[in-house]
Amino acid sequence: MKLDVIIPSYNEDGNIEIIHKELTKVLKDIKYTLIFVDDGSTDHTLAKLKDIYNKDKRHVRVLSFSRNFGKDAAIYAGMSVSNAEYTVVIDADMQQNPKYIIEMLEYIEKHPEYDQIAMVNNYENEKGSKRFLKRIFYKILNRLSEQKFVAGASDFRLFKKNVVKALVKIGEKNRFSKGLFAWVGFNTYYMSYEIDERYSGESKFKFRKQLSYALDGIVSFSTKPLKLATIIGSIISLIAFIYIIEILLETIIFGKDIPGYASIMCVVLLLGGIQLLVLGIIGEYIAKSYIEAKDRPVYVTKEVIGYDDDIL
Numbered sequence: 668m669k670l671d672v673i674i675p676s677y678n679e680d681g682n683i684e685i686i687h688k689e690l691t692k693v694l695k696d697i698k699y700t701l702i703f704v705d706d707g708s709t710d711h712t713l714a715k716l717k718d719i720y721n722k723d724k725r726h727v728r729v730l731s732f733s734r735n736f737g738k739d740a741a742i743y744a745g746m747s748v749s750n751a752e753y754t755v756v757i758d759a760d761m762q763q764n765p766k767y768i769i770e771m772l773e774y775i776e777k778h779p780e781y782d783q784i785a786m787v788n789n790y791e792n793e794k795g796s797k798r799f800l801k802r803i804f805y806k807i808l809n810r811l812s813e814q815k816f817v818a819g820a821s822d823f824r825l826f827k828k829n830v831v832k833a834l835v836k837i838g839e840k841n842r843f844s845k846g847l848f849a850w851v852g853f854n855t856y857y858m859s860y861e862i863d864e865r866y867s868g869e870s871k872f873k874f875r876k877q878l879s880y881a882l883d884g885i886v887s888f889s890t891k892p893l894k895l896a897t898i899i900g901s902i903i904s905l906i907a908f909i910y911i912i913e914i915l916l917e918t919i920i921f922g923k924d925i926p927g928y929a930s931i932m933c934v935v936l937l938l939g940g941i942q943l944l945v946l947g948i949i950g951e952y953i954a955k956s957y958i959e960a961k962d963r964p965v966y967v968t969k970e971v972i973g974y975d976d977d978i979l
Contacts, residue, residue: 680710784824
């Protein structure tokens with residue numbers, strides 16, 4: 668097989684048919700398979716995928732989760748069954764135009780030194796606040812992490828078979844795909860692209876989820892917050908020790924009466940806030956370790972369409 672295209676899909680019943688139509692049109696001259704991963708959709712996405720499969724059994728495969736496990740799990744599931752020379756990950760909402768797949772294929776075949784191609788969005792078509800926050804996130808992530816990330820690099824990517832195999836071997840349960848794509852190494856070419864408008868519906872990746880995803884990325888690929896917590900604790904302890912000596916000297920030697928209610932309250936509140944912050948940072952890492960230790964599967968498959976029953 669020349670190409671496998673993984674399409675994570677969550678409540679995309681308004682887009683699933685058009686993405687299939689466009690992919691079929693774009694890939695007509697290529698031997699390909701479309702791997703739709705239904706991420707526990709609660710609308711008619713799965714029903715439409717079954718209908719698409721019945722009409723196009725030659726090219727369509729469907730994996731359906733028992734519940735919503737997230738896009739990273741869907742990408743992992745698709746890669747687990749992919750066995751083509753090249754694998755592409757693309758969203759189902761039509762914001763990532765399928766025409767770029769041909770550009771990626773043509774480029775990587777002309778430049779065999781590259782192992783994967785990442786499509787990069789410069790955020791020019793996004794609102795100023797979103798663009799600002801995303802750029803800040805990448806700056807913070809690159810400062811904290813030993814692994815470097817290219818700002819705007821998306822999950823819309825093409826991989827050679829050896830890269831896919833390397834990614835599937837990684838057994839992490841908390842999968843931050845962007846980080847894993849960079850962590851495995853290999854030569855990556857970054858190609859710019861423009862995001863189109865959604866064909867139907869609204870984005871499920873709201874600000875709250877984006878914030879949580881950003882935090883996951885920082886915790887997954889950096890231990891510097893823990894080191895920062897240690898440094899802050901050491902500095903505060905040193906300041907407190909110096910302050911205690913000063914109070915003792917003023918009281919014992921000079922007999923100075925220090926009421927200190929306001930200053931004590933300020934110090935208590937400051938130290939209490941810092942302690943909670945440090946405990947929160949430590950808690951994030953402990954929580955990740957706890958989830959990994961339970962060794963639960965990344966996803967649970969409810970239905971497999973187009974593959975043998977034991978494929979997963």
